[in-house]
Amino acid sequence: MKELFPIKQVNGFIFSLLLTVIALSVYFMDMSFKVGMTILLITAFIQAIVQFVLFMHAGESEDKRTIFTTLYYSALIALVTIFGSLLTMVWDMM
């Protein structure tokens, strides 16, 4: 039975629950928008990394470099698309 619940994954699960609780604090506690967004950005990206590396085994095969290159590339495109659009279409109007 024990080998069916490897400690690494159990810890990863507890850690992601913990991150969710920390993220929830922006709803239950009073804080400024800036502090709240900082907390959300940090917890969301750590969660994503926990999932990719721990649960999805991104780093264990021989194609590790190709997999991480794909991930970095798509994350870069995603961030450029999101923040580029925010910069030109939302933030300059304030």
Added chain:
Amino acid sequence: MNIDQTKPLEYGTHKNEMNILGFWIFLGAEIMLFATLFTSYFIYENRIGSGPSGAEIFEITPVLIETIVLLTSSFTIGLAINAMRLNRTKATLWFLAITLVLGATFLSVEIYEFIHYYHIGVTLQTSGFTGILLTTLGTHGAHVTFGLFWGIAIFLQIKKRGLTLETANKSFIYSLYWHFLDVMWIFIFSFIYLKGMM
């Protein structure tokens, strides 16, 4: 067919390895798909017209249930892959079944949420904000629905054929897909719901 015994079954042949790598590249494309949805969401977020804003329609309870259910299902599919690597067919099937039940629970709550939105007058046509909100949530929900049917197919195939080079490979790729949906939900949870309710 060269079977490499030193690696887990799902990486056993060159073709298996390439299948997994190919799926990672597909996930890269999926990240960009969701990035464009998030971009549109952030642009339309405050364009509420005469409709309600996020703070008015979001409710913490269903969102919290969805988050915890999906997070747990991501954990159980990870356990299924672990059991698969130990060659424990029965345990693999059990964890897969739990994952599917949790996935169905998530979907039920989301459908309830959508019906609720419809009843309070939040539709695709209400405002720019509600349009992109429902599109983004709907795209994720459609992915989960597809994943549910895919998971049932994998379950039946393992039950029928046992853990082979093919079924192990398919299950591993399925687990990647399911974890990915959880990652996307984390971003929806943080930057749509929590940001909206803050």
